[in-house]
Amino acid sequence: MIDKIIYPGSFDPITKGHEDIINQLQNLASVVIVAVAKDNDKNSLYSIDQRLNLLKELYQNHANIEVISYSGLTVDLAKKNNVSVIARGLRNEIDFAYERDLSDMNQKIDENIRTIFFQSDPALRSISSSLVRQLIHLNKDFSPFLSKKITNLINAWR
Numbered sequence: 001m002i003d004k005i006i007y008p009g010s011f012d013p014i015t016k017g018h019e020d021i022i023n024q025l026q027n028l029a030s031v032v033i034v035a036v037a038k039d040n041d042k043n044s045l046y047s048i049d050q051r052l053n054l055l056k057e058l059y060q061n062h063a064n065i066e067v068i069s070y071s072g073l074t075v076d077l078a079k080k081n082n083v084s085v086i087a088r089g090l091r092n093e094i095d096f097a098y099e100r101d102l103s104d105m106n107q108k109i110d111e112n113i114r115t116i117f118f119q120s121d122p123a124l125r126s127i128s129s130s131l132v133r134q135l136i137h138l139n140k141d142f143s144p145f146l147s148k149k150i151t152n153l154i155n156a157w158r
Contacts, residue, residue, distance in 0.1 A: 001029065001030060002029040002030070002085055003031065004029060004030065004031040004032075004033060004081065004082070004083045004085075005031070005033070005085045005086070005116075006033045006035050006077060006078055006087065007021065007025055007035065007086075007087045007088075008036075008070075008074045008086065009034075009035075009036070009089070010036070010037050010042050010051070010129065011034070011055060011129070012044045012045055012046055012051055012129050013045070013046060013051065013054055013129060013132060013136075013146060013154060014051075014055055014058065014146070014150060015124075015127045015128070015129055015132060015145050016120075016146060016147060017089065017091070017124040017128075018089065018120075018129075019147060020120035020121050020124050021118045022034060022059075024118055025087055029064075031066060032065045032066070033066045033068060033083065034055055034067045034068070035068050035069070035077060036048060036052055036055065036067070036068070036070070037069075037070065037071075037074075038069050042130075045136065045137070048069050050157070052067060052069055053153070054154075055067040058147065058149055058150060073106075074086055075110050078113050084112050084113055084114060085113075085114050086113060086115045087118055088102070088115055088118070089117075089118055089119070090117050091119070091120075091125050091127075091128065092125070099115070103115035131145075132145050132146065136154065142154075
C-alpha cells in the first residue's frame with residue numbers, strides 16, 4: 001500500500017468521475033490528499049473556498065482523506081508533504097497526451113515523483129467539470145453528473 005498520494009485538480013465542481021477516482025485511491029493509499037489548485041488556467045465558476053467546502057462536506061466522514069488547497073506546482077506540493085506519487089484522472093486520449101507530458105515534466109523537476117493514471121468507471125468517463133459548469137450557468141439539469149450531496153449544496157447557493 002502507498003503511504004500517501006496526492007490527487008490534484010480544480011474540482012470546479014467535483015463530479016461523479018472525480019469521486020470514483022478518489023474511491024479507487026482510498027484502496028491504494030493510507031492517506032489521499034485531495035488538493036484543490038488555486039491558480040490554474042481555468043475560468044472557475046466557484047471560489048476556492050466554495051470548492052474546498054464541497055469536498056470537505058463530501059468527505060467529512062473519511063478519516064484517510066485530507067482536503068487542502070495549494071498554489072504553485074503540484075510537484076512542489078508533493079515534496080512539501082513527503083509524497084512521491086501523484087494521481088491523475090484520464091477521460092480520453094486527449095487527457096492522456098496532456099497528462100503524460102505533465103508527468104514527464106514533473107519527473108524532470110524531481111526524479112523521485114511518479115504519476116499514476118486512473119480512469120473512472122466507463123459510465124462516468126465522459127463527465128467533465130467544464131460541461132457541468134456550462135449546464136449550471138445555463139440553468140439546466142446538472143444533477144446526473146454530480147452526487148446528490150454536491151447537487152444539493154450547489155442548489156443551495158443559487
